[in-house]
Amino acid sequence: MKVKDYNAFVKGTDQYASKPPTERYAIALYGLVGEIGSMVSAIKKKLLGEGGETTWDQANDEIKEELGDVLWYVFSLGQILNKDYFDILANDISVLRDEIGSENERARRIAMALGPDTRLAFLEAAKSFPPSLDYTFDDYQKLAFKTARTDGRVLLEVCITVLWQLGAELLRSKLPEIELELNKKVADRPPNIVLEEITWHLCAIASLYHLSMDEVVAANCKKVRFRSQRGSEPTPLHDDDRDPKEQFPRSFDVSFIPVSPQKSRMYFAGRPLGDDLTDNAYKDDGYRFHDVLHLALIAHLGWSPVVRGLMGRKRKRGDEKIDEVEDGGRARVVEELVLKAIHSEGQRLAEESDRCAIDGPRRLFSTRSLISFRLLKMIRMFVEGHEVSRNKFWEWENAIFEGCEIFAQLRAEGQGTVHVDLMNRRLTFAPTVSPDVRGATVGMGMTATSIEGAQAPAAGLLSPVEMERTTTPERRAELISIKQSVLEALGVPKAERHDEIEVTLLPENRISVKATGQVQARAFARRVVDYKSAVTRVGDSVISTVTAIADVGDIGNS
Numbered sequence: 001m002k003v004k005d006y007n008a009f010v011k012g013t014d015q016y017a018s019k020p021p022t023e024r025y026a027i028a029l030y031g032l033v034g035e036i037g038s039m040v041s042a043i044k045k046k047l048l049g050e051g052g053e054t055t056w057d058q059a060n061d062e063i064k065e066e067l068g069d070v071l072w073y074v075f076s077l078g079q080i081l082n083k084d085y086f087d088i089l090a091n092d093i094s095v096l097r098d099e100i101g102s103e104n105e106r107a108r109r110i111a112m113a114l115g116p117d118t119r120l121a122f123l124e125a126a127k128s129f130p131p132s133l134d135y136t137f138d139d140y141q142k143l144a145f146k147t148a149r150t151d152g153r154v155l156l157e158v159c160i161t162v163l164w165q166l167g168a169e170l171l172r173s174k175l176p177e178i179e180l181e182l183n184k185k186v187a188d189r190p191p192n193i194v195l196e197e198i199t200w201h202l203c204a205i206a207s208l209y210h211l212s213m214d215e216v217v218a219a220n221c222k223k224v225r226f227r228s229q230r231g232s233e234p235t236p237l238h239d240d241d242r243d244p245k246e247q248f249p250r251s252f253d254v255s256f257i258p259v260s261p262q263k264s265r266m267y268f269a270g271r272p273l274g275d276d277l278t279d280n281a282y283k284d285d286g287y288r289f290h291d292v293l294h295l296a297l298i299a300h301l302g303w304s305p306v307v308r309g310l311m312g313r314k315r316k317r318g319d320e321k322i323d324e325v326e327d328g329g330r331a332r333v334v335e336e337l338v339l340k341a342i343h344s345e346g347q348r349l350a351e352e353s354d355r356c357a358i359d360g361p362r363r364l365f366s367t368r369s370l371i372s373f374r375l376l377k378m379i380r381m382f383v384e385g386h387e388v389s390r391n392k393f394w395e396w397e398n399a400i401f402e403g404c405e406i407f408a409q410l411r412a413e414g415q416g417t418v419h420v421d422l423m424n425r426r427l428t429f430a431p432t433v434s435p436d437v438r439g440a441t442v443g444m445g446m447t448a449t450s451i452e453g454a455q456a457p458a459a460g461l462l463s464p465v466e467m468e469r470t471t472t473p474e475r476r477a478e479l480i481s482i483k484q485s486v487l488e489a490l491g492v493p494k495a496e497r498h499d500e501i502e503v504t505l506l507p508e509n510r511i512s513v514k515a516t517g518q519v520q521a522r523a524f525a526r527r528v529v530d531y532k533s534a535v536t537r538v539g540d541s542v543i544s545t546v547t548a549i550a551d552v553g554d555i556g557n558s
Contacts, residue, residue: 001217002134003089010075013224025080029174032073033167036198039066040160043205047156056153059209062374067202067211068220074195074202077170081191089140090130092196096147097126113149122146137213141203148204156208159201166198223373226393234395234425237302238326238387239315246315248298248308250422255435256289257529258415258520259554264288265529267435272551274310289410292418292427293339296403299420299427300395303388305331326387334386338379342400345375364404371397395425402427415514432504432512437530440555443548445488448541449481461498469504477542479505482533485546486513489531490522509533511546527554 011017016027042062046052078088100110101123111119125143129135148155168186175183206213239247255267259276266273277288291307298304305327308314314327325331346364365371376393383389406429410416413431420427451473461480462470470476483503484494500517511533515523530549535542 001214001221002136003087003130003140004133006137006217006221007075007079007085009221009224010072011079014076014079021080025077026174028073028077028080029170032070032077032198033171035066035069035073036163036167039063039070040163042066043156043160047153056156057208057210059211061377063205063209064211064216064219065223065373067206067216068223071199071202071217072220072224074198078192078195081195086192087130088192088195088199089137089144090135091192092200093126093129093140093143095193095196096144096200097123100147110147110149114147118146137203137217141207141213144200144203145207147200148207152208155204159205159208163198163201166194166201169194226373226376226397227368230394230398232392232394235301235391237422238390239302242315243317246313246317248302248304248311248313248422249420251420253417253419254295255417255433256292256410256415257433257435258524259527259529260524262288264415266291267437267529268311270436270438272553273307287343289407290339290343292406292410293342293400293403294335295418295420296399296406296427297335297338297388299422300399300402300425301388301391302422303391304335306335325385331386334382338382341375341379341382342404346370346404363408365401368397368401371400398425405429413514431514432506433514433530434506434510434512435530436510437549437551439530439549439551441547442526442528442550442555443489443491444545445485445490445494446543446545447481447484447488447494448538448543449477449484450541451477452540463499463502466502474537474542475505478535478544479503481542481544482511482535482546485533485544486511486531486548487519489546489548490519490526490528492519492522509535523548526550529554 014024016024019027042060046060046063047056074088078086100107100114100119114122122143125146129139129143131139150158165186169189170191172180172183172186172188173191180188203213206216237248252268254273257265257267259265263276263278265276274291277291294304294307298307308327309332315322343364349370350364350366373393376396379396380389380393406416406418406427409429409431410418415431415433417430417433418427419430461483462476466479466483467476470479482505483498483501486501486503487494487497497517497519500515500519502514504512504514506512511531513523513531526548527550528548529551532547532549534545536544
């Protein structure tokens with residue numbers, strides 16, 4: 001890749017270009033030093049891992065990616081430090097030519113390490129470098145590597161050691177004056193010189209790993225674009241050309257209902273969507289809510305063979321291969337593998353960083369930056385050969401981030417409704433549930449409440465949240481009446497356990513009930529999954545009737 005083109009690319013993808021200069025400098029500086037650490041860590045794992053003694057010079061994707069990340073920050077910091085374009089690579093060759101061509105003791109020692117033929121070959125080639133304004137990273141890499149004073153694994157270990165020192169040298173710019181005076185063990189040189197040396201050592205590492213820097217840079221551009229191009233035209237929905245009966249609904253709700261301790265059930269259009277889910281683990285990690293990730297894949301990618309099958313929307317008409325390949329058993333296995341990889345990686349990162357939500361459960365991918373390009377590439381490898389491989393990396397990132405956000409909300413609330421909007425590629429969450437289940441009545445309650453009595457602080461019957469939601473006496477009387485009717489429908493004395501139940505009044509005379517403690521245990525015992533309410537105004541009172549609904553499947557299996 002041409003160096004000048006990459007410089008323009010870095011400038012165009014700097015997300016912090018609008019920030020004040022001092023803040024931009026700090027972001028680039030810490031970013032560069034941090035990426036040096038990540039690269040050294042990747043190399044260390046390769047060197048010290050199984051087989052490292054014999055395969056030390058065989059690069060993996062992580063090392064290749066980290067090389068590109070460090071180089072991006074080198075160019076970004078160079079642009080911040082220099083008002084005009086500063087050619088880091090060409091200037092480094094010029095500095096090396098002056099250093100090696102000198103007559104001092106340092107130059108003589110370098111000459112002995114290089115040998116006379118290599119020294120002369122470099123000096124001769126360096127006279128006409130760069131060969132043109134369109135020179136590439138490979139042009140620099142081949143010439144710069146002629147100045148390496150050692151080789152093999154020794155040189156690799158030299159490179160990672162010196163890169164640490166160079167990072168420390170750059171960080172000295174953040175020290176106060178007294179610390180600069182007292183700490184003199186690290187040199188103070190112009191930062192451009194340090195950036196040049198960092199670039200040399202990056203290219204040396206690439207050479208030792210038999211990597212072309214042009215290829216490293218091309219891979220880095222591909223990685224950076226997936227974040228910077230977010231918001232471009234999304235991939236067309238994969239079932240756009242199908243009959244509406246074989247399409248995902250373009251807008252729909254799925255309710256997550258707790259049906260027993262650590263067991264959840266999804267409802268779509270009043271019916272169960274799939275089997276009941278538990279964590280299938282020794283500890284409560286919330287995996288029973290992982291189906292929200294399936295919904296996130298639908299919202300952002302238009303893809304979920306698992307949910308398509310559960311909804312009865314497989315594409316059976318026309319080309320039989322679509323049903324077999326895209327909606328069949330193998331595709332469903334691929335999707336479950338993708339979700340397991342997302343959940344496991346998010347859980348690992350959360351445990352490492354100990355990022356915890358206020359309410360306790362660790363958040364998976366609490367920031368977008370934690371969704372690594374390596375994870376996305378691994379997922380792309382899993383789905384190769386399937387229609388979803390056409391989706392862009394940023395669409396996958398959106399699906400993972402938004403899905404994990406709502407996964408965390410479901411864990412915190414224990415229930416909720418997820419709205420899937422394919423037209424706008426969005427997923428939204430509400431803690432309320434009203435799945436409109438057409439089931440069997442397993443309990444009924446009726447209560448009358450005076451509107452005048454509801455003007456007081458509701459006699460402790462309403463929580464502060466419920467009080468805030470109902471600002472008129474009539475509305476509070478309605479809520480108190482319904483809340484007591486729910487308790488009666490569950491067989492709980494109306495004068496007790498008000499603090500273990502929260503009722504939300506929804507449009508169209510629907511209600512959402514969230515129970516805890518003994519009230520929730522009673523609901524589980526009666527297998528209640530939904531509630532129906534009716535309210536009548538009689539004079540100065542509100543009369544409510546509530547029926548507790550169980551799924552007919554639960555009644556049949558009891």
